[in-house]
Amino acid sequence: MAPRASPSFWHQSFPFTCGAAALASVLGHLGWQPTRPRIEEELELWRESTAIACPGAHPFALALAAERRGFRAEVFYAGSRPWLWPHIRDRHGGVASEGYRMIERDLERQCTDSDVPIHEGAPSGGSRAAGLILTSAQEEAGADPDPHWVGLWTREADSRVADPLREAPYRSPRSFEQWWDASGFAGTRCWISLAPRSGSTAATDTRTPAAASPAPSDPSAPPPTGHGHHAHHSHGSGLERRAWSRAEAIQALESPQRKATQDPAQLWTRIHLKPGEVVVDVGAGTGYFALEAARRVGPTGRVFAVDLSSELVELLRERRDSERLSQLEPIQNSLTKVPLESGIADVVLLANVLHDIPPSTVSEAVRVLKPNGRFLNVDWKKIDTPGGPPLSIRLTPEEAEKTLSGHGLHRVDQWEFGPWHYALLLERSQASLPSPSRGTK
Numbered sequence: 001m002a003p004r005a006s007p008s009f010w011h012q013s014f015p016f017t018c019g020a021a022a023l024a025s026v027l028g029h030l031g032w033q034p035t036r037p038r039i040e041e042e043l044e045l046w047r048e049s050t051a052i053a054c055p056g057a058h059p060f061a062l063a064l065a066a067e068r069r070g071f072r073a074e075v076f077y078a079g080s081r082p083w084l085w086p087h088i089r090d091r092h093g094g095v096a097s098e099g100y101r102m103i104e105r106d107l108e109r110q111c112t113d114s115d116v117p118i119h120e121g122a123p124s125g126g127s128r129a130a131g132l133i134l135t136s137a138q139e140e141a142g143a144d145p146d147p148h149w150v151g152l153w154t155r156e157a158d159s160r161v162a163d164p165l166r167e168a169p170y171r172s173p174r175s176f177e178q179w180w181d182a183s184g185f186a187g188t189r190c191w192i193s194l195a196p197r198s199g200s201t202a203a204t205d206t207r208t209p210a211a212a213s214p215a216p217s218d219p220s221a222p223p224p225t226g227h228g229h230h231a232h233h234s235h236g237s238g239l240e241r242r243a244w245s246r247a248e249a250i251q252a253l254e255s256p257q258r259k260a261t262q263d264p265a266q267l268w269t270r271i272h273l274k275p276g277e278v279v280v281d282v283g284a285g286t287g288y289f290a291l292e293a294a295r296r297v298g299p300t301g302r303v304f305a306v307d308l309s310s311e312l313v314e315l316l317r318e319r320r321d322s323e324r325l326s327q328l329e330p331i332q333n334s335l336t337k338v339p340l341e342s343g344i345a346d347v348v349l350l351a352n353v354l355h356d357i358p359p360s361t362v363s364e365a366v367r368v369l370k371p372n373g374r375f376l377n378v379d380w381k382k383i384d385t386p387g388g389p390p391l392s393i394r395l396t397p398e399e400a401e402k403t404l405s406g407h408g409l410h411r412v413d414q415w416e417f418g419p420w421h422y423a424l425l426l427e428r429s430q431a432s433l434p435s436p437s438r439g440t441k
Contacts, residue, residue, distance in 0.1 A: 003086045006085075007026075009028070009169045010022075010024040010025045010164060011164060011167055011168075012165065013038075013042055014043075016046065018042070018050060018148050018164045019046070019057030019059075019062050019132070019149040020045035021042060021064055021164035022151040022293065023065060023066060023148040023149075023151070023194075024045060024162050025151045025178075026040060026131060026152075026153065026228070027066060027069060027164060027363075029130065030194060031073065031280055032069060033315070033436065035311045043079050043328060045065055048154070049062045049065045058083060058103075058104070058107055059075050059134070059190050060075060060104070060118070061085055062073050062149075063111060063116045063192050063214070064111060064116060066194055067114050067116055070148065072122060072194070073116050073334060074117045074127060075111070075116065075117070075118045075190070075191075075193060076119045076120075076190070076191045077118075077120060077121075077188060077190045077191075078121055078122060078188070078189045079184065079187045080186065080187045082187075083188055083190065083370055084088070084364065090094055090392075095397075100383070107234075108114045109219070114311050118164060122191075123180075123191050123193055126155055126195075127191075127193040128191075129154060129190055129193070129194070129196050130151075130152065130153035130154070130193070130195065131152060131153075131192045131376060132151055132152055133148050133191050134148070134183060134185050134188065135147075135149070135183045135185065136148055136185060147186075148165070148185075148265050149164070150162060150163045151261060152176070152179060154176050154266050156250070156343075157177060158171050158172055158173050158174070161246050180381060191212045196440040197437055215382070259421060260419070261418035261419060263379070264289045264291075265319035265427055266294035267376075267378070267423065268289075268296050270415070271376060271422070273293060273296050273297065273347060274298055275300055275441050276297060276300040276301045276302075277297050277301050277347060278301060278344055278345050278346050279294075279297060279302070279304060279305060279345065279346065279347045279348075279349065280303075280304045280338070280340065280345040280348045281293065281305050281342075281346070281348075281349045281351070282348065282350055282353065282357075282361065282364075282365045283306070283351065283352070283353035283356075284305035284306055284316065284330070285307060285351075286316070287305055287316050287328075288304050288319065288351075289321055290305035290328060291325070293347075293393055294320065294325040294327050294328040297327060298327065299326065299327055300327075302329065303325075303329070304329050304340060305329070306330075308335070310352070326358070333358070333361075334361055335358055336358075336360040336361070338365065338367070338368060340368045341368070342367050342368060343367075343368065343369065344368055345369050345370060347373065347374045347376060348366070348368060348369045348373065348375050348376065349376045350375075350376070350379075351378045351379075352378060352379055354377055354379050354400055354403065354404075355379060355380070355393050355394050356389065359407075362403070362407055363407055366409065366428060368406045368409060371428065372427055374425060374427065375409050375426040375427065375428065376423065376425055376426075377404065378423045379400060379421065379422065380420060381394070381421060382394040383420075385420040397424060400424055401426075404424070404426055408428050409426040409427065409429075410426060410429060411424055411425070411426050412426060
């Protein structure tokens with residue numbers, strides 16, 4: 001079963017996953033895209049957020065689970081700690097208090113290491129915009145001995161409530177202050193504030209003014225810090241490079257400013273992409289260039305959107321289906337194989353990846369190009385830019401041309417592609433054509 005895009009509500013699938021389901025609902029409201037089938041996501045969130053086997057989840061662990069998905073989290077509390085120890089002791093037994101306290105201390109250390117703030121006292125201002133609140137199972141303190149998490153995102157006059165025990169979210173006339181006063185479990189009130197990080201694609205239409213995103217910036221302004229962040233470089237060389245996750249790619253590759261600085265329409269117009277042609281986009285990511293190419297080649301053409309990440313291949317399938325672009329075919333590759341026949345492409349695109357892939361991937365990209373086909377390389381200039389890969393691994397146009405000439409390509413055009421990128425158009429020489437035996441079966 002394919003995951004739902006940006007789920008706004010999760011009814012808990014299991015009796016013990018209220019924290020996971022409430023967290024998923026709020027993250028979905030903020031723009032989170034699940035990366036696996038819903039039940040698997042819910043169980044994974046529960047595994048991450050449950051400090052010990054009990055029907056509940058620890059606030060610190062829930063905050064850390066949100067941070068791992070690219071969101072900013074803060075914990076506010078008023079009352080006793082440890083949070084769930086009275087419940088574990090009275091209802092479940094068999095767990096020593098010191099063992100639970102040790103778990104909590106370890107979670108607190110992880111929060112410190114991950115820059116997750118922990119505050120004593122009630123939240124104020126923008127920290128009330130969206131998050132999780134600890135209640136009883138009946139929403140009133142003392143009504144039921146079980147701890148229960150619900151999600152809230154607030155308006156000026158009311159709240160949108162995602163209660164995992166209900167079938168759908170609902171509106172509450174309570175203000176945040178009233179929810180806080182009525183909440184609690186075992187003498188503790190707790191709120192986990194959640195918000196998208198800078199550069200994310202989160203929805204903000206229902207957030208309070210204090211927490212709203214800044215007004216759109218001038219299109220000529222630099223992209224946000226998240227644009228072009230290359231977390232996968234942390235593993236060393238290109239051969240060790242890991243694939244993007246869906247959340248990383250959406251945050252890094254789809255900032256509002258990118259179209260002003262790297263317009264796919266301008267790129268495809270410059271190289272005269274025509275209806276009926278075949279394009280192979282190696283390192284297609286979220287489809288930033290591939291989707292526009294598919295619209296241009298039309299139903300008589302083909303666009304193969306190739307990426308290392310299974311999550312992004314699935315995302316591309318979802319976007320293909322939503323736009324009814326049957327000519328777009330997402331394909332997962334490896335570092336050493338692009339699973340396509342030799343010599344099928346009129347155009348091969350490497351967009352912002354040449355500095356980051358091994359020679360084996362470049363060879364495969366060249367292999368699928370037709371004789372006299374167009375090979376298009378777009379990459380970051382080797383200058384200081386807001387975002388992008390480290391300067392140490394960037395290639396100047398001359399260095400990129402030298403690298404690609406070693407694969408049988410020669411340059412036919414070069415131009416500035418926005419303020420921070422350049423484009424090279426190359427063709428392959430006859431001597432570089434593969435023998436028939438090199439094709440993929």
